[in-house]
Amino acid sequence: MPTLDELMRQGRPVARHRPWPRTVVDAAAWNAAAGRLSDGDWTLLGLWGEAGAVHMALLDGTGGIGVVSLDCADGRYPSIGQRHPPALRLERAARDLFGLQPLGLPDIRPWLDHGGWGLRHPLAARTEATEPAPSYVFLPGEGEGLHQIPVGPVHAGIIEPGHFRFTASGETVVRLEQRLGYVHKGIEGLMAGADLDRAAALAGRTSGDSTVAYALAFARAAEAATGATAPPRAQWLRALMAELERLANHFGDIGAICNDASFTLMHAHCGILRERVLRAADACFGHRLMRDRILPGGVAVDLANSGVAALRALIAECRARFPALTELYDNTASLQDRTVGTGILSAALARQYAAGGYVGRASGRSFDARRTPGYPPYDTLRFDVPSLDAGDVDARVWVRIREAEQSLSLLEQILHQLPEGPLRAEPTPPSEPCEGMALTESFRGDVLVWLRLAADGTVARCHLRDPSWFQWPLLEAAIHGNIVADFPLCNKSFNCSYSGHDL
Amino acid sequence: MRKLLFSGMFRAPVTEPRPPTDDAALRELAQAVDRSARRRLGHSLSIREVDAGSCNGCELEIHALNNAFYDLERFGIRFVASPRHADVLLVTGPVTANMRDALERTFQATPDPKWVVAVGDCAVDGGCFAGSYAVVGGVARVVPVDLHIRGCPPNPNALLQGLLALLDRVGEGGRSA
Numbered sequence: 011m012p013t014l015d016e017l018m019r020q021g022r023p024v025a026r027h028r029p030w031p032r033t034v035v036d037a038a039a040w041n042a043a044a045g046r047l048s049d050g051d052w053t054l055l056g057l058w059g060e061a062g063a064v065h066m067a068l069l070d071g072t073g074g075i076g077v078v079s080l081d082c083a084d085g086r087y088p089s090i091g092q093r094h095p096p097a098l099r100l101e102r103a104a105r106d107l108f109g110l111q112p113l114g115l116p117d118i119r120p121w122l123d124h125g126g127w128g129l130r131h132p133l134a135a136r137t138e139a140t141e142p143a144p145s146y147v148f149l150p151g152e153g154e155g156l157h158q159i160p161v162g163p164v165h166a167g168i169i170e171p172g173h174f175r176f177t178a179s180g181e182t183v184v185r186l187e188q189r190l191g192y193v194h195k196g197i198e199g200l201m202a203g204a205d206l207d208r209a210a211a212l213a214g215r216t217s218g219d220s221t222v223a224y225a226l227a228f229a230r231a232a233e234a235a236t237g238a239t240a241p242p243r244a245q246w247l248r249a250l251m252a253e254l255e256r257l258a259n260h261f262g263d264i265g266a267i268c269n270d271a272s273f274t275l276m277h278a279h280c281g282i283l284r285e286r287v288l289r290a291a292d293a294c295f296g297h298r299l300m301r302d303r304i305l306p307g308g309v310a311v312d313l314a315n316s317g318v319a320a321l322r323a324l325i326a327e328c329r330a331r332f333p334a335l336t337e338l339y340d341n342t343a344s345l346q347d348r349t350v351g352t353g354i355l356s357a358a359l360a361r362q363y364a365a366g367g368y369v370g371r372a373s374g375r376s377f378d379a380r381r382t383p384g385y386p387p388y389d390t391l392r393f394d395v396p397s398l399d400a401g402d403v404d405a406r407v408w409v410r411i412r413e414a415e416q417s418l419s420l421l422e423q424i425l426h427q428l429p430e431g432p433l434r435a436e437p438t439p440p441s442e443p444c445e446g447m448a449l450t451e452s453f454r455g456d457v458l459v460w461l462r463l464a465a466d467g468t469v470a471r472c473h474l475r476d477p478s479w480f481q482w483p484l485l486e487a488a489i490h491g492n493i494v495a496d497f498p499l500c501n502k503s504f505n506c507s508y509s510g511h512d513l
Numbered sequence: 514m515r516k517l518l519f520s521g522m523f524r525a526p527v528t529e530p531r532p533p534t535d536d537a538a539l540r541e542l543a544q545a546v547d548r549s550a551r552r553r554l555g556h557s558l559s560i561r562e563v564d565a566g567s568c569n570g571c572e573l574e575i576h577a578l579n580n581a582f583y584d585l586e587r588f589g590i591r592f593v594a595s596p597r598h599a600d601v602l603l604v605t606g607p608v609t610a611n612m613r614d615a616l617e618r619t620f621q622a623t624p625d626p627k628w629v630v631a632v633g634d635c636a637v638d639g640g641c642f643a644g645s646y647a648v649v650g651g652v653a654r655v656v657p658v659d660l661h662i663r664g665c666p667p668n669p670n671a672l673l674q675g676l677l678a679l680l681d682r683v684g685e686g687g688r689s690a
């Protein structure tokens with residue numbers, strides 16, 4: 011069996027793909043990679059298409075990363091999903107967008123295409139859709155006394171839209187099936203032909219709660235492609251923003267999970283901490299979510315002395331208040347009764363699906379893109395990647411509590427070591443087409459951006475892979491055997507992104 | 514828990530004073546709200562939020578309206594779970610082709626009198642997603658809009674100003690003391 015290195019050497023290497031290699035392989039090597047994935051030796055980081063080719067980003071057991079590509083001029087390629095289920099939805103999406111047919115794909119239903127675009131394969135042939143889309147057939151759940159509960163796309167709260175089809179036996183969920191794609195905006199289509207600034211703005215609007223992580227991933231991919239490096243101060247400010255974003259989301263969601271267990275006191279107090287973080291972000295960078303503050307080549311704004319003071323005050327307040335909330339969570343038996351043992355995700359599934367973020371880390375998979383592959387300035391910062399094995403709602407809450415503490419420490423370290431210097435070194439336009447890839451750690455998990463720039467510096471193709479692609483399917487597994495009434499709690503403890511997934 | 518509750522009694526509330534009503538919003542609303550409707554609604558508004566394609570940034574700031582700083586409910590404005598209980602639909606996002614149907618049906622399920630508030634730059638004209646094969650456009654392309662609150666996302670203060678303007682119009686001068 012080939013190692014990733016050997017596999018990469020077998021094919022035709024693609025010039026100007028950075029920082030990891032890309033190789034065009036034949037069907038045999040493509041299938042060999044599928045074998046390594048299904049054996050659990052390698053991890054699937056992403057799978058995406060373009061007209062006439064399909065690509066796969068792979069991670070081997072030693073932290074090596076590579077992209078393998080298969081040319082398929084006839085639009086067909088051997089399905090990875092038939093052997094490695096985490097690829098299923100990615101292949102269904104690539105088929106809807108590009109018309110690429112995965113041979114052997116066990117699930118041939120459309121995924122993002124709900125029949126409303128007036129077009130088929132909008133990113134490739136763009137043929138007019140002549141017939142109306144057939145109605146979507148949900149997977150059957152058969153047995154005595156089973157009933158179905160359809161929920162959504164519009165949910166009973168301030169939540170993104172998606173459809174959940176529950177099959178239940180009394181109160182117990184026998185099957186949950188998701189149908190997503192409602193907020194598909196065609197971001198990858200809008201990217202094509204865009205200049206770097208517009209593309210960066212679009213990337214930062216893929217999933218609003220992770221706008222910093224996306225802007226960072228896009229910037230790093232663009233820098234990799236063009237061979238540019240952001241100045242040191244910019245890299246540190248980026249990490250500062252990323253940790254503020256993580257902190258705000260963790261505070262907000264820890265409270266919201268407790269709220270879904272009807273424990274509103276935590277929600278109210280965590281909401282105050284979240285608001286404090288957003289206000290500090292606003293004071294430092296002029297935007298509460300820090301949107302459009304990270305650009306290819308650097309950052310858009312500097313941190314003034316007043317901002318440093320605001321951050322120190324924020325850290326002090328969080329350090330003073332958060333421990334009492336942690337204790338409250340830990341000591342409230344009625345709350346623990348709802349979260350402990352609920353929505354268990356097995357370690358095997360977390361590993362198979364390469365679940366990122368707290369979903370993976372609560373089930374023993376301690377992957378963190380800040381460590382592997384790693385990017386500056388995290389190589390010079392001290393932090394733990396907390397992980398647990400229980401895999402339940404409680405474990406996901408605890409991982410987030412511990413991560414929030416780590417983020418506070420990271421903020422302190424960054425403020426302490428922040429170098430002086432310029433904020434941006436604008437990437438020089440390439441003279442020939444070039445490609446770049448980046449992996450960054452959002453609060454939710456690893457975000458992957460793959461980018462090809464044309465010779466004039468505009469985007470030829472950009473793929474954005476949200477961590478939710480590999481977490482949504484796991485929610486279907488985690489809810490199995492739980493009661494319907496615990497679904498909001500489980501769902502919130504995963505908190506997958508609809509927009510990030512639907513694109 | 515008791516300690517937390519107790520200390521809460523002695524700390525000053527974090528809640529912000531009421532922001533001034535947004536003048537531009539008042540002008541846009543002048544035509545939208547007639548007197549008879551005001552009488553029927555009295556002094557409160559029930560809002561149903563509909564994400565018709567947003568990036569979820571707008572939702573984050575709408576959520577913030579419920580936190581202790583903005584405390585929307587003190588104005589008699591609250592979020593409800595069903596369009597059938599709503600006076601106002603708060604719609605975010607560029608309307609995607611895949612959400613068009615659901616938005617129309619939610620609008621139809623909302624009883625009269627009703628108002629639609631479009632939240633965020635995307636909801637005005639599709640924002641940076643305009644022109645995509647998957648996007649219909651601004652909210653007004655699908656349902657009639659009474660008020661736009663701009664921003665990407667609008668911050669909670671801007672949202673509050675817009676909603677208070679709506680409440681003022683609807684409730685003839687807001688809440689009676």
Ligand code: SF4
Pocket residue numbers: 215218566567568569570571605606607632633634635636640664665666667
């Ligand atoms: S206006 Fe901005 S925050 Fe709101 S949905 Fe559009 S891109 Fe997202």
